Amino acid sequence: xxxxxxxxxxxxxxxxxxxxxxxxxxxxxxxxxxxxxxxxxxxxxxxxxxxxxxxxxxxxxxxxxxxxxxxxxxxxxxxxxxxxxxxxxxxxxxxxxxxxxxxxxxxxxxxxxxxxxxxxxxxxxxxxxxxxxxxxxxxxxxxxxxxxxxxxxxxxxxxxxxxxxxxxxxxxxxxxxxxxxxxxxxxxxxxxxxxxxxxxxxxxxxxxxxxxxxxxxxxxxxxxxxxxxxxxxxxxxxxxxxxxxxxxxxxxxxxxxxxxxxxxxxxxxxxxxxxxxxxxxxxxxxxxxxxxxxxxxxxxxxxxxxxxxxxxxxxxxxxxxxxxxxxxxxxxxxxxxxxxxxxxxxxxxxxxxxxxxxxxxxxxxxxxxxxxxxxxxxxxxxxxxxxxxxxxxxxxxxxxxxxxxxxxxxxxxxxxxxxxxxxxxxxxxxxxxxxxxxxxxxxxxxxxxxxxxxxxxxxxxxxxxxxxxxxxxxxxxxxxxxxxxxxxxxxxxxxxxxxxxxxxxxxxxxxxxxxxxxxxxxxxxxxxxxxxxxxxxxxxxxxxxxxxxxxxxxxxxxxxxxxxxxxxxxxxxxxxxxxxxxxxxxxxxxxxxxxxxxxxxxxxxxxxxxxxxxxxxxxxxxxxxxxxxxxxxxxxxxxxxxxxxxxxxxxxxxxxxxxxxxxxxxxxxxxxxxxxxxxxx
DNA sequence: GTTGAGTCAGAGAA
DNA sequence: CTTCTCTGACTCAA
Numbered sequence: 001x002x003x004x005x006x007x008x009x010x011x012x013x014x015x016x017x018x019x020x021x022x023x024x025x026x027x028x029x030x031x032x033x034x035x036x037x038x039x040x041x042x043x044x045x046x047x048x049x050x051x052x053x054x055x056x057x058x059x060x061x062x063x064x065x066x067x068x069x070x071x072x073x074x075x076x077x078x079x080x081x082x083x084x085x086x087x088x089x090x091x092x093x094x095x096x097x098x099x100x101x102x103x104x105x106x107x108x109x110x111x112x113x114x115x116x117x118x119x120x121x122x123x124x125x126x127x128x129x130x131x132x133x134x135x136x137x138x139x140x141x142x143x144x145x146x147x148x149x150x151x152x153x154x155x156x157x158x159x160x161x162x163x164x165x166x167x168x169x170x171x172x173x174x175x176x177x178x179x180x181x182x183x184x185x186x187x188x189x190x191x192x193x194x195x196x197x198x199x200x201x202x203x204x205x206x207x208x209x210x211x212x213x214x215x216x217x218x219x220x221x222x223x224x225x226x227x228x229x230x231x232x233x234x235x236x237x238x239x240x241x242x243x244x245x246x247x248x249x250x251x252x253x254x255x256x257x258x259x260x261x262x263x264x265x266x267x268x269x270x271x272x273x274x275x276x277x278x279x280x281x282x283x284x285x286x287x288x289x290x291x292x293x294x295x296x297x298x299x300x301x302x303x304x305x306x307x308x309x310x311x312x313x314x315x316x317x318x319x320x321x322x323x324x325x326x327x328x329x330x331x332x333x334x335x336x337x338x339x340x341x342x343x344x345x346x347x348x349x350x351x352x353x354x355x356x357x358x359x360x361x362x363x364x365x366x367x368x369x370x371x372x373x374x375x376x377x378x379x380x381x382x383x384x385x386x387x388x389x390x391x392x393x394x395x396x397x398x399x400x401x402x403x404x405x406x407x408x409x410x411x412x413x414x415x416x417x418x419x420x421x422x423x424x425x426x427x428x429x430x431x432x433x434x435x436x437x438x439x440x441x442x443x444x445x446x447x448x449x450x451x452x453x454x455x456x457x458x459x460x461x462x463x464x465x466x467x468x469x470x471x472x473x474x475x476x477x478x479x480x481x482x483x484x485x486x487x488x489x490x491x492x493x494x495x496x497x498x499x500x501x502x503x504x505x506x507x508x509x510x511x512x513x514x515x516x517x518x519x520x521x522x523x524x525x526x527x528x529x530x531x532x533x534x535x536x537x538x539x540x541x542x543x544x545x546x547x548x549x550x551x552x553x554x555x556x557x558x559x560x561x562x563x564x565x566x567x568x569x570x571x572x573x574x575x576x577x578x579x580x581x582x583x584x585x586x587x588x589x590x591x592x593x594x595x596x597x598x599x600x601x602x603x604x605x606x607x608x609x610x611x612x613x614x615x616x617x618x619x620x621x622x623x624x625x626x627x628x629x630x631x632x633x634x635x636x637x638x639x640x641x642x643x644x645x646x647x648x649x650x651x652x653x654x655x656x657x658x659x660x661x662x663x664x665x666x667x668x669x670x671x672x673x674x675x676x677x678x679x680x681x
Numbered sequence: 682g683t684t685g686a687g688t689c690a691g692a693g694a695a
Numbered sequence: 696c697t698t699c700t701c702t703g704a705c706t707c708a709a
Binding site: 211213214215216250251252262263264265266267288290306307309311314324325351352353 | 703704705706707708709
Binding site for chain 1: 687688689690692
C-alpha cells in the first residue's frame, strides 16, 4: 500500500483534513470527536520579513567557506515557498473576543467529550492482540514504506488565536502520548519476551541481548503512518503547540514533533539547495554540553559549530569548516533569523538521565573562528535570547532544585508555610504568596486522605474475594492482575501505562509487600508541590520536581458525601466536587489508535455510575487548588485499593504531559462549579 | 566509564 | 528533475 493511500488521519496538516474514511471509522476516535465542527482557523502565516537591505556582514573568516557564501547575495532572497502562503490579513487581537472564544472552546470541549462518553466511545474490549500492541503490525504494513521527505517551505507561524493555541497544544499532546505509549508498550513487550527466553526484537535465534531502542521504534511506527508533525513546512520561530519551558526525554521525540529535525546533529537547518536564496538557513540548535568550547550563560550563549571531531572520541582532531550547519548559523545571523534553542540538563527523573528543555528563541549576534581548547579551529556563535519570552525550562529547573535545598535564600519573602499539610503528606506542601495578602489555604484543615461515609465502605474492604496471595511482588496471572482484566496498570517505575475506567491497586488484604509495583497512588505524594498565588488564576499548584507524563501526582481529598447527603449539602450552597463531572480525560492517556486503528480504550474494569461528591468546604488537600483548563496537563483516574466499593473510587490525579518544574498544574473540571469560582477568584 | 547499534537528513552522484 | 548511495551527526541502553 502506498503511503499516499494511507487512510489514517494526518495531524501534520495544519487544518484537519476531511479525511476520506474508507476503511477506518474515524468517528470513534475520541480526539476527533472533540474537535470543533468548524475548521480551526489555520495559523496566520506570512513570508519571512527578510530585511532586503541587510547586507551580509563581511565574513571575518575566509576559511573554507562554501562557494555560496562567497558569492554575492541576491538583494532579496526569494523564499518563494513562503511567499505563496496566505497573506496576513490579521486584525489586532481583541482580548474580549479571545476570552469569549476560550470560553466557547471550553464548553465545546466539555460538550463533545462528555457526549462522546455517553454515546459509547468506549467500544467493546480490545482483543488481547490489540492491547498487547506491538505484536500486531500496523495495518499499512512495512513493505512499501516510503517516508515523505521533509519540506523546505520556510514559514513563520505567528499570532495564533487562543483557539488555535489550544488546537495545536492538543495536537502536540496527542502525538506525544502516542509516542510515549508506543515506547512503553514496546518496552513491556521486550520484557515479556525476555521473560519467555526470547531475546530482543530480533526474535527467534537472535543472540544479541541488547534491545533495539524503543524510542527509535516508536518513532518509526509513527513515521510509517505519517504521524510526524510539521513535516509539510519548515517553521522558523515557535512551533505551534510547543511552549517555552516544555520538557522532552528523547531526541527522537523532538524529531517527531518537528522541533528539531536532526537525530544526532546539534544544528538543524534548511539546506542551500532547498532555500531559494541558495543559502542554508539554521532554525534550531541543541545545547547538549558535549562541546568543550561551548559557553552557556543562559541568556547569552556561545555555541560551537559542529564537525571537526573524531567520531568515537569526543575530541577535535581537525579544524571545523564553514559549511552545513555552521554556514547556516552564520547565514541566519546575517538575515536575523531567530533560532530555537533546546538545552539538555541532567535529571534523575528522566529515563535517560537527562531532559531536553525548549528554552525559546535566540538570535545569533556574532560569529568567529577561534582556536578551541583542543588547539584546532572551531567556529563560535554568540547568541542572545530574545526578550519577553516565558522563563526558560532549564532555568526553572535549576531554580527549583535550589528552592528544594534552601527556599529562603532564593525567595526571602512570600512563604506562608513550608507545609500546609502539617506532616500529613509524605512530602511537605508549601504555601507561597508574593502577590497579595491572601492566606486562605491556611484556614482549612488539611486532609491528606478522603473520609468516606461509613455506609459506603462498611463490609466493602474484602469485597470480591479480598486480596491476592502473592508472597513476592505481584505478577501477571495473580488475583489482582485478574481484577485489572489481566494486566497491571503501571510499569515498573510506577507510571500509568494507559487510562482505564478503574484501576485496582493491591491493598491491605493483599499478601504482597509494600514494594509491589501495583501499589502506586496509595503511597501518596512523590513530588514537592507548592500552592501559590498568581494574578491570572488565583490559587494554583506547581511542582518543584520534574513530573514525567503518566506519573501519579496526588489524590483529590475531602469529606466524601453520599448521593443523598450531596443533595442536601448542595442545596445549602456548599462547595462540592462531583467526580462524574470530570470529563473522561483518562481516555487519552495511552491512546495509540493513530498507529493501531484497532486500539480502543479499555472499558474494564467497570466503574459504577458515580453519584457521590466530595465536600471540600471544611477539609481539603492540595488537589483543591488546581486551576481549571480545557487543555489540561493532569487528569483524574479512578482507583480502588483500601475498600472495594466501585461506587466510591478514589480520585487520583496523574500527569498527562511532562510537567516542568514551576509550571502550573491544570485540570479539566468539566463544568465550572460555583466553588471553583470561589477558589480561583 | 565505555561501547555499539541505530536513525535521519544532507550532499553529491547517477 | 528524480532517485540512489554514502556520510556525518551522537544518542540511548547495556
